[in-house]
Amino acid sequence: MILTRRNFTLGCAALGLSACGGTGAIVSPAPQTGLPADLRPVPNAGYDAWVAAFRPRARAQGVSDATLNTGFRGAGYLPGVIERDRNQVEFRRTLEDYLSIAASDERVTKGRAALNRHRSTLNALESRYGVDAEIITAIWGLESFYGERRGNVPVISATSTLAYDGRRGSFFEKQLVSALKILQNGDITASRLTGSWAGAMGHTQFIPTSYDTFAVDFDGDGRRDIWSDDPTDALASAAAYLSRNGWSRGTRWGAEVSSGAAEGRVIQPQPGGPRFAVTRNFNVIKRYNNSDSYAIGVGHLADRIGGAGPLRGSFPPDEFGLTKRDRIALQERLTSRGFDTGGSDGVIGPKTREAISAYQASRGLPATGDPSVELLRSL
Incomplete structure (x- = not known):
């Protein structure tokens, strides 16, 4: 099985609503800051023993001693990663709440500016991969707030900590091996191999195995750099991901039924709320994050970035009787x-x-x- 973002059903990164699956990942617009103390390495003899035992397994999968030495130089056990992993709150926001954040005025305004700023790149990606420029921009907006929250936790430390912890040890050991191979391939230096506390990386928050399978070098500099301030490779990688998962060129994600332009399967994620007619491309977006709310959030934000207005339908009062x-x-x-x-x-x-x-x-x-x-x- 190829481990893709769809398999990564975690509450990724300390990011607003975030949960990669279930509620969908929405990234807070707060500016990136330095790492808190609990996301810095601390001594842990058990972790050290685990790393020593892991090295032969990594070598057997093609990771060189030089890469292992480079990758683990300065790496260590991060207690905050375990705390975040174990204390993820299981809850579901209503679609109304989700869209209030996913397609907020600020996110729409920034999205339109980002689309205009990178218009030539996004048009080239749409031509190459068939994925609408607005859809790519919307994914960028939901995943990292247009690059403002790419994550600054060292990926080797994060994934090795989670692999050592063992709750999802096999999964995170695969992520760790892939992260080491990213270093070995020369796409990024160890100091810049950063991401969320759970290992999602760059502008479009790829986990290492998804990076290995789908990331592309669109700017032709010989590196698939999704971390750079230049988002070209990251946006191209997201487009390639959708394309290779079955994106249909020229087909909308869907539409609100009341808009009068709806075709496809009709869903109503929130009882009493708007209904949406969704197409096969809606399901492709769910390959990025297996959540109806996320897919609607991407589609609706893309529509708003493209100039559409808010949803026409209304949502019912909440459990407290408030609109x-x-x-x-x-x-x-x-x-x-x-x-x-x-x-x-x-x-x-x-x-x-x-x-x-x-x-x-x-x-x-x-x-x-x-x-x-x-x-x-x-x-």
Whole structure:
């Protein structure tokens, strides 16, 4: 079996909504910063013994001693990787919440600018691979916020830590071997081989085995460089990935049924919400991330980048009886009272819940953190 992104059903990287599968990966627009202390190597005798035992297995798969020495120089056990892997929250956001972030005004605006800035490259990719320029741009936007969040965790340390931990040891040992072969092939130096805490790399967040199978050298410099500030190879690799997984040139991903331009299988991911007619290309996007929400997020963001407006259909009130407009009003009123919700996007996330709890405590109420119609009225 070829290990592709579809097999990588992890909550990848400390990235906003992120979960590579299930809820779909959406990357926070926060700027990249230095590594926290728990993502820096610490002494671990068990890990060291595991690496020593791994070396012969790597050699048997074609990894040279020189590459092993280079790859593991400065590498080590990262406790924060294990903590993140074991404490992934299993939850599902509604499609409405997902799209509020996936196709936010900021992401759409940045996407249109990115499309215009790299128009010649994206047009060339569309010509070569048949994948719409807007679709490639949308994947870039969801995976790394147009390159602003590529991840800075050393991939050798991350994948070897997870392989040693053993919960998915076989999977991550394959990723580690592929990462070492990336170094051996000269595509990147050890210091620049970085990614998410779970090993997803570059502008389009390829795991090492997917990189090995699908990455391309589109700019012709002899290296498949998906990490560079120049996103050319990364965007080309995403296009190649979709193309080789069956993308149909000239076919839309789908459309909202109410748009009047819908053909294909009809789905309604959120009860009471908009319905979508989806094509075979929708399923190809799911090869990148096996989630209906992710595929709709990519397709809808691509449409918005291309100039389309918001969805026409409406979503029902949430479990608390609040519409998106209500939730935005709640966030705005809390923030105006000094209880920072971290923004007013209508998504009730941890920051909003913290603000609600603080407000409730200030009023002598039980600090549940739950929104409600009554809370909105009290504000």
